[in-house]
Structure formats: structure tokens, C-alpha cells
Amino acid sequence: MMKHGPVDIVVLAFGEARFDSNALDELHKQIAAGTIRVLDLIMLQKDDSGQCWRIEVKDLPAEQAAGLDLIEAEFGGLFDEEDSAMLCEGMVPGSALVGMAIENTWAVALTNAIHAEGGELAFNFRVPAPIVDEALA
Numbered sequence: 001m002m003k004h005g006p007v008d009i010v011v012l013a014f015g016e017a018r019f020d021s022n023a024l025d026e027l028h029k030q031i032a033a034g035t036i037r038v039l040d041l042i043m044l045q046k047d048d049s050g051q052c053w054r055i056e057v058k059d060l061p062a063e064q065a066a067g068l069d070l071i072e073a074e075f076g077g078l079f080d081e082e083d084s085a086m087l088c089e090g091m092v093p094g095s096a097l098v099g100m101a102i103e104n105t106w107a108v109a110l111t112n113a114i115h116a117e118g119g120e121l122a123f124n125f126r127v128p129a130p131i132v133d134e135a136l137a
Helices: 021-032 062-068 081-089 106-116 129-136
Strands: 007-014 037-046 052-055 095-103
Touching (some): 037 081, 052 081, 081 095
Antiparallel strands (some): 007 095, 037 052, 037 095
16 A cells, blocks of 8 residues: 655746745645645745856744745755765856655545556656646647
């Protein structure tokens, strides 16, 4: 029996370091619904001179950090300094980036039911949403 669902690594690029609560609110809704679980989160910012640094949740003002209480205590630490360096390389000056390791908790019960019937995952491929929209247009 599986305890965890598959994990997606999602990297979101922002042209400027401005985060409002809309995306966080939706993320919290998906967590509350049991659809996903955020296993880890990384935030990076690159200034106009090209200097890149990691933003730690604990270093944010309390009102900003409160919305980022997404990661359960048993998880975290999946993104390391090597990941930070690799992601920083691809960033343009004056931009920000958020990376998340998101467990698809919705898949646990389904996967266990499939395994109970003798089935197994043979292939998995994710088609990005913009491509789906374009194909269906």
C-alpha cells in the first residue's frame, strides 16, 4: 500500500518580486481539499545587478510568512543549495522564482485501488495547461 502520491516539481517565474495573496489563497484551498500537499518550497530573487539570493520564509515579515505555512513539519529541505544555484542561473535580473515540490495526494487512494486489482503505472506524461488550451481551441 502506498503512503504518498506522485510529486511534481513546479517552478514559477515572476517578472518582478511581487506576490499577492490570490495564488496563495488557491494553494491553501487545494491543500484543505486534500488534493495536494506542499512538501517543500523555495523562493529566489535576482536583483538588477544579477545577484541572486534565496528568501527564507522565517526571514519574511510575520504577515507575509503567515500565508506560507504550507509545509508540514516532517517535510521540507528537499531543495538544497545546488538547486538554488541551478535555478538562479536561468533567472533574468529583476525577477523572482518560486519552486514547489507538490505531492498529488488525490492519487494515493486511486493508486492503491489500482494496485489492489493488479494494475500498475506503465507510463506517465504531463501536458502543460497552455498546450491543452491551444489543442482544444
